[in-house]
Amino acid sequence: MDLLKFMTAGSVDDGKSTLIGRLLFDSKNILIDQLDALERVGKNKNGTLDLALLTDGLRAEREQGITIDVAYKYFSTPKRKFIIADAPGHIQYTRNMITGASNTDLIIILIDARNGVVEQTKRHTIIASLLQIPNVIVAVNKIDLVPDAGSVYESIKRDYVKLTKQFSLKNVNFIPISALNGDNIVENTRSFNWYRGPALLEILENVTIENNINLVNARFPVQYVIRPQTEEWLDYRGYAGKVTSGIFAVGEEIIVQPSGISTIIKSIEQDGKPVKQAFATQSAVIQLEDDIDISRGDLIVKKDDALKVTNEIEVIINWMDRKVLVQGNRYLLQINSNITPVVISDLQYLIDVNTLEKHNSPSEVKLNEIVKASIKTARPVAIDSFVNNKSTGAGILIDQTSNVTVGAVIIQ
Amino acid sequence: MTTFSTDYLSQLESESIHILREVAGQFERPALLFSGGKDSLVLVHLALKAFRPGKLPFPLVHIDTGHNFPEALSFRDKRVEEIGETLIVRNVEDTIIKQNLTEPKGKFASRNALQTFTLLETIQEFEFDACIGGARRDEEKARAKERIFSVRDEFGQWDPKLQRPELWNIYNGRINKGENVRVFPISNWTELDVWNYIKRESIALPEIYFAHQRSLIEYQNQLIAVSPFIQIDDDDVILSKKVRYRTVGDMTCTAAVASDAETIDDIIRDILGSRTSERGETRIDDKVSEAAMEDRKKNGYF
Structure with missing residues (x-):
């Protein structure tokens, strides 16, 4: 059975948590004790169950009736296993939404039929495009609340298509739903006679899980060096890590980056047993023919397919901290297991989420703003572009003084 | 022909091994x-896969409430001996005496909350900077919200409103002295997985x-094993039933389920047919309030 990771996005009160609750409820994935708990606390004003409370698990969320942080839910149907990330819609919690978005195969962007495309729709669409989420479903929710629903749906669809012209979004699907009533979620309830397409769950069960994983360019970030130093394993020196993309085989010539030293793969092991090859995204231990200096943070790649090694990186940063980002600020850049001190050498332009215009040379970057910038690194770093390879083309910025993750970095 | 894809169990396994190696790479203790x-x-099985033929780069630690099932304890010791790794045991009993703590009273007086005191004391004693735990997000709604690397302050407190962003598979384990990180490598696994x-x-x-056959009392539709740790009243009826445990916590707060499942296949069949959640069916401690788990986590609980 395969696994689809998907998430919900959209503005506050667009019904994201209700949609997930409905999906779990109607697909019979809610258990009796969870339902009992909901019966006790989760009644709407009209006496129906408040399905949003299934994922809004924090006290503060229940008090305020909003989602603050991502909740993960797990369910399966006979066709597929699903991991859902229920992400917050409030602009203040966009960094939590990005946490969910960075590990998803599909994003459902909800639009309230009464409001149409709003700022958060645009923001989440930009994020989906930046993070290259392979599938987008635009769910026009609360469609039962508007008169002439069919034409409202068509007009929202047109607006959204116009919006996406400026982005590189793949596989965009549209669907009208009512999460509250359960229309078109698990079954096509035929409430809207003008809609002929499948129900949401049917789309989720059948969408092709695009192979997000690059199997061409082999990359193995070293996480840990295994040196037992026992009599039995006196000279054993294994490099433990995960093949983040591509395929490695015993006997292949490799280079260690950023140092550039080359050697040959002597053995590959999984669970202590030798294997002939390892591919993305398997964890493995690699032993090399020559005893060379390799430590955590180094990258093993194939000899004819090395990464660019550079001190200057062009990036897009999604800023995630309350303290502003100013040109000249210093941070740590973490790409996989590699951590390097960096300075933000140039802030080129901000992307205005509403108008999609570029504002040149901003003096500062505030929480949730998206900026094109140049970074100078203290040591040469091996990088891919995110478009070519997600695993080695993305990083995070860490504030050394607070230890907090302050920026999502997409390498250009 | 070789296909370069893995089933979801192998994907989950690889993700967990990656997380365990990040812990070994990022933390000192x-x-x-x-x-x-x-x-x-x-x-432990995943850790052995992650680090063999080397030794585990961390000790195993058990915070023993004194209310554990003897079968679980002897199994614990047997497993530790088999794999030849270090086990540190710290007893809640000792913390109660040392810190003058008050034992909870009542029919199923649980040391669940006191466990946190011993855990924090142990973290301090060994200066642990990261503690790996087996909590899963499908268990409980507060756990469903927690990051894989969850930063705790000096008092072990979790601040659910201020969690660090956690992007892609990049884990930021940087902390100040005194703080620690709770790491959950099997966050994305379900009970069935x-x-x-x-x-x-x-x-x-x-x-x-x-x-297995066991002596129990039935209390509010839950089956609790007869043990020296619970109070048996005159109106309690002692039953003998064939049961199994779906989770194993303290004898005071873990309920058994009536079952004939004698093999793993039987258990998997049971779970597939079950309409109640793991913790809902077997944990008394979660039922205290709507936010029982969140509240305990905010106070340093795992």
């Missing part, structure tokens, strides 16, 4: 919390996970 229960046995993995990997478990 990590520890793995090990109780002899099924989730921590899976964790754990059982399917136990089956696939032939992981041995304590016998109480399988159907």
